[in-house]
Amino acid sequence: MDWFSAGDYELAREVLQRGIAAIYLVAFLSTAAQFRVLLGERGFLPVADFIRRTSWRQAPSLFRFGYSDRLLLVVTVVGAVVAAMLVLGLPQSGPPWLPLVAFVVIWALYLSIVNVGQTFYGFGWETLLLEAGFLAAFLGSRDGPPPLPVMILFWWLVFRLEFGAGMIKMRGDRSWRDLTALFYHHETQPMPNPLSRSAHLLPRWFHRLEVLGNHVAQLVVPFLLFVPGPVGTVAGIVVVLTQGWLVLTGNFAWLNVLTMVLGFSAIADPPWLDPVSTGESSPLWFVVVVLAASAVLIVLGWRPLRNLFSRHQLMNASFDPLHLVNAYGAFGSVTTERLEVIVEGTEDPDADTGWREYEFRGKPGDPTRRPRQFAPYHLRLDWLMWFVALGRLERWFMVLLTRLLEADRATLRLLRVDPFDGRAPTRVRARLFHYRFATRAERRQTGLYWIRQPLGELIAPVGLDRAGGTRRS
Known part of the structure; x- marks a missing residue:
């Protein structure tokens, strides 16, 4: 089944599985430290009140069977332990069903948290983590090469993430079109980091180049992700490098780090790299599962695809309560003060x-x-x-x-x-x-x-x- 295998992307699979799991680990630890104060039994916006106002269909969650701060702690501990095992690569060393189950577990546990998290979990990177985690479940293990349909779906995810962000900027604030947005952004972003002031004080000609580079990276480069080999590799590297600059100059939770991880999906193995997988092909049952999941995600992707080219483009929107295929985008407008x-x-x-x-x-x-x-x-x-x-x-x-x-x-x-x-x-x-x-x-x-x-x-x-x-x- 050569058509099913992406044998040149074994390093990409390792980065995706371990990197996405690492972000899940951070997310569970963040939740363990903050959720009970913000949303717990005596939280600012108690989960119990939210559950009474909404239905299972609107927001499926394990906590609909009964929320307690103790249960929340159990969920975060279990999620963190499973995520840590994936970071270490332990499930990936077994049969393909093992990492599949592990990723589905952390996805389902974190979905239960996000779906009752209300405004405190209403950020685009929560949805991005859920979509990436669900997709990572079908990457298989080292028993066989990465499945090509899943790798293509990762490229499609990065495309929506980057191109959606680029389009929302072009449709939004005029400052993105006249190349002045970064005169203000480093100073007015939600949470500056240690280098934000230095970035803000750079010459204005440099800020114009920043915006121009952003437009190229988000409006042109994403189309090249679908070209296998050197072209797609260069596109993936551009995504990683441009997101790295955002990591250096801002505090956007795990948005940019996760995007860097996802960008690796397009980077083919260098010729000197020894193969990671030990098997020659995937078992038939795994092929069937991957194709079925891919078909579902392709069907669900129709609305996000239409959204990309809509005059009324939605930003960071989920079209299903499981957050499987979503619309992304950020900073369609820039505050100047x-x-x-x-x-x-x-x-x-x-x-x-x-x-x-x-x-x-x-x-x-x-x-x-x-x-x-x-x-x-x-x-x-x-x-x-x-x-x-x-x-x-x-x-x-x-x-x-x-x-x-x-x-x-x-x-x-x-x-x-x-x-x-x-x-x-x-x-x-x-x-x-x-x-x-x-x-x-x-x-x-x-x-x-x-x-x-x-x-x-x-x-x-x-x-x-x-x-x-x-x-x-």
Whole structure:
């Protein structure tokens, strides 16, 4: 069955299986550390409330049989252990059904989490991880060569991911078309990293080249992924390198790292590489399973394909509750100014003095603090705070203020600095600031990484007696 085998992509399969599993491991660890505070029994948006409002058909999940924080912990531990085994390559050393089962297990467990995760799991990279994990289940083991239909479906996934992102930019903000988007993006992205300021301060001609290179990488190169051999290999390398630049200059959870892993699917084995697989062909049952799964994914891919060329293109959209074939895209519009919400508390009963800032782990706050690197780890609360500053003041934010007024220990563990060392403040408030990166001269003179100016109150001072009725001022 030579037509079924992609014998020149054995290294690509190793990178895909181990790389995707590594991201699942990070995702499960991130969930174990944050989910119970954000969505647990006493979370900001409790899973139990969400399940009562929705049906199994809308959001299938293991937790519909009964959610508990203990069950959540079991799910994350099991998922992390299976993912770690895949990273080590243990299931891949057995028959092809073994990695198939292992990937289906971590996909199903993480699907159960994402489908009840609400806004805290409403990011495109969650859906991307689910689609990649399900597809990886059919890559087989070292008993035989990689299946060609599955490798082509990986190329199709990378195409949708890159071309979709390119099209959403061209249809969206004018700054992508006039090559000025990166005059602002490094500074205004949701969570800058240690090199974001250096990237922002590069000459404007370089930023124009960045945008032009982005358009080539996302609108031209994806078509070359489907050409086997050197052409497809070069296209895969371009995807890996361009995504690597995004890793160096931003904190986008595992989006860019996972895209780099997926980009390896197009990179053929170098001629000096010894074959990895020990078998000459795949068993008949595995061929049938792969072809059946491929047929299902091709049928489901019709709507995402139409979406790519639609005038009303959807960004980061799932067309089925299992997240099997999806639409992707990011930053169709670019904000030109950075707004930050700073949460403060005071122990003064009259709330006139003594205001101190709560510091988040990843989002900008203290102007003297250099942004940190967290990706591929996902700081979900910090990311959602960026949307609050853009005007998306949701119910979970009011619950956050209540938890701070209660000095809730679990909530405080999500923060970098509790200015009251575990004591409960009498009042909290949220203020809006304008932030920009300090110039090189300002950095030398003041020692600041950020220059900020207050814009007013987003939430007026409230205590526990009024926190439930907090409203925008």
